Amino acid sequence: MNLASLFGRMAELEQTGRPFALATVVRTQGSTPQVVGAKLLVSGDDARGKAAGTLGGGCVEADAIAEARKVLREGGRSLRAHALTEDLAWNTGLVCGGTMWILAERGDDALSIGGRSVAPDLARAADGGPPLAMATLLHRRGRDVSFGGRAFVDAAGGVIGTLGDATLDGQAASAAIDQLPHGTPRVVPIDGERELLIDPVSGRPQLVIAGGGHVAMALARQAALLDFDVTVIEDRAEFADPARFGGARVVTGDVPSALASLDYGHAAFIVVATRGHKLDADCVLAAVTTRARYIGVLGSRRKTALLEKMLREDGIEEGRIRAIHAPVGLDLGGRTPAEIALSVLAEITQQRYQASGRPL
Numbered sequence: 001m002n003l004a005s006l007f008g009r010m011a012e013l014e015q016t017g018r019p020f021a022l023a024t025v026v027r028t029q030g031s032t033p034q035v036v037g038a039k040l041l042v043s044g045d046d047a048r049g050k051a052a053g054t055l056g057g058g059c060v061e062a063d064a065i066a067e068a069r070k071v072l073r074e075g076g077r078s079l080r081a082h083a084l085t086e087d088l089a090w091n092t093g094l095v096c097g098g099t100m101w102i103l104a105e106r107g108d109d110a111l112s113i114g115g116r117s118v119a120p121d122l123a124r125a126a127d128g129g130p131p132l133a134m135a136t137l138l139h140r141r142g143r144d145v146s147f148g149g150r151a152f153v154d155a156a157g158g159v160i161g162t163l164g165d166a167t168l169d170g171q172a173a174s175a176a177i178d179q180l181p182h183g184t185p186r187v188v189p190i191d192g193e194r195e196l197l198i199d200p201v202s203g204r205p206q207l208v209i210a211g212g213g214h215v216a217m218a219l220a221r222q223a224a225l226l227d228f229d230v231t232v233i234e235d236r237a238e239f240a241d242p243a244r245f246g247g248a249r250v251v252t253g254d255v256p257s258a259l260a261s262l263d264y265g266h267a268a269f270i271v272v273a274t275r276g277h278k279l280d281a282d283c284v285l286a287a288v289t290t291r292a293r294y295i296g297v298l299g300s301r302r303k304t305a306l307l308e309k310m311l312r313e314d315g316i317e318e319g320r321i322r323a324i325h326a327p328v329g330l331d332l333g334g335r336t337p338a339e340i341a342l343s344v345l346a347e348i349t350q351q352r353y354q355a356s357g358r359p360l
Contacts, residue, residue, distance in 0.1 A: 001052045002227065004126040006041060007201065009052060010107060011123035019044040020107040021068035025055060026138060026197050027145055027187060030098025032084065033057065037185025037199045042068035060084070060100060067104040077147050078104040101145050103136075110150075113161035118152055128203030131155050131183075131266050133176035136197040137163045138187075148194065155180060155266065172196055181293045183267035184353050204229045205267040205352065208292070210255050210283040211274035212239040215298060218341035219271060220245035226345065228269075233258045255279060260286040268292040269348050271328060277303060281310060288320040294351055296328030296344055303327075330357065 001009070013020045025038040033056030040053040042065055051068075055061045060082045067078045083099045111119045118132070125132045132155075137148035151161040151169060153176035159169045168190070175188045175198045185199040207223045209216045212234030220230045230248035233255050234240040242250045251258045255274060270292045272283045280297060284307055287295045297307065304326040311321050329343030330350070350357045 002204075003201065004123075004128075004203070006039060006053050007119070007123040007126040009041060010111065011119045013043055014107060014111070014117060014119045019072055021072045021104055022107055022110045023055060023064040023068045023102055023104045024110075024136075024199075025100050026079070026103045026136060027101040027140075027195075028098060032098040032100045033060075034100065035185070036187055036197060040064060040068070042072065044072050055100070055102060060102075064102050064104060067102070071104050071106055075106060075109075077109065079145055079147050081143060081145070099143075103147060105147075113150075113152065116160075118160060121152075122201050125201040126203065128265070131180050131200060131202035133180055134197075134199040134201065135163065135172035135176055136199065137168065137172075138195050138197060140193055140195060153177070172198070176200070180266050182352055182354060186354065200266075202266050206265050206269065207231070207348070208233065208259065208262060208264075208268065208270045210259050210270065210272045210287075211279075212236065212244070212250070213273060213275060214337040215273045215340050215344075216271075217244055218337045219273070219344060220248040222338075222341050222345055224248065226349070231262065256282040256286040259283055260289055262290070264291045267352065269294040269296070269351075271296040271298070271344060273298045281307060284311070284324065285314065285316075288316050288323070293323060294348060295324045296347070297324060297326035298328055298340070299326060301327060 020041055020043040023040040025034050025036050028036055038055050040051055040055050042051050051065050055064050071078055081099055081101050111117055121132055133153045135151045135153055139146045139148045149163045151159050151163050151172055153159055153173050157173045157177050159173050162169055163172055171190060175196055179186050179198045180200050183200050183202050183205055188196045188198055190196060205228050207228040208231045209219055210233050212232055216232055220232055223230050224246050231251060232245050232248050233251045235253060235255050240250050240252045270287045272280050274280050274283060284297060308321060330346045332343045
């Protein structure tokens with residue numbers, strides 16, 4: 001179940017007065033089957049407690065469901081460490097060896113501030129509306145982790161609720177503004193004993209491809225597997241058939257103008273892959289006027305240098321020039337359109353998750 005469906009389900013359950021509990025991975029250490037922010041929803045619709053989402057499966061997930069059902073019955077919160085020891089990992093199939101800290105709480109505790117429910121706002125955010133970030137304060141002493149409070153931060157830095165003092169609220173707002181463009185959860189240290197889980201809730205990541213050639217075809221199809229909202233812009237009618245791009249949205253017309261006119265969300269990525277250097281350059285000039293945080297350009301290093309020179313001569317600020325990734329993609333050694341697309345999406349994924357790109 002994707003994020004939009006999960007938060008939509010929570011809003012539906014709340015609106016109809018049916019209780020539910022939410023289990024969330026709030027911290028990890030070592031190798032784990034899920035990342036921070038992973039969620040599992042348990043409703044009280046029947047005695048078994050229906051679950052949606054996943055925390056990685058196996059006995060850890062079964063234990064999290066049991067804890068969620070317990071807080072449904074008794075209230076309160078449960079925050080437990082689940083160590084995937086070698087014996088446990090081997091017997092359950094979770095051969096990871098790390099530790100996951102899972103917070104289980106009732107829906108009205110997780111998604112309400114001062115008696116006001118933010119479940120509808122979160123459902124709209126996950127469906128492509130104004131994004132929100134959940135900021136959860138965690139107290140840590142050794143391996144013991146406890147819940148310290150929660151607030152919500154909107155895209156303008158407005159804070160709903162409080163974490164206990166103005167300084168913490170300001171730190172949460174700043175961390176949320178930094179993380180919202182990535183659209184992925186992250187734990188931010190505050191000091192030696194406190195940290196914040198910043199959990200952005202926004203629509204699907206957006207990939208806009210300028211050009212409709214062979215690389216664009218491969219990019220669109222692979223990005224769909226990664227749950228991107230894909231748009232292809234192409235000015236040649238014979239190349240603008242949506243069937244070529246696995247059903248992606250196709251916009252026809254002047255490519256640079258269309259590129260500049262689209263509505264870009266917080267997690268927006270542009271890849272310029274047209275049929276010629278002049279058209280590429282015009283597309284880059286259009287792309288830097290948008291809010292897209294990543295602009296990738298296919299081509300050589302010489303082409304990259306010429307593009308940068310052109311942008312500086314046109315007075316484009318350095319911050320936007322640094323958003324350009326050219327030549328686009330990670331060096332994976334491939335040369336076919338599918339391999340090039342893989343290298344581009346690998347770099348985009350690395351940027352989204354703020355990962356190192358090193359071997360696992």
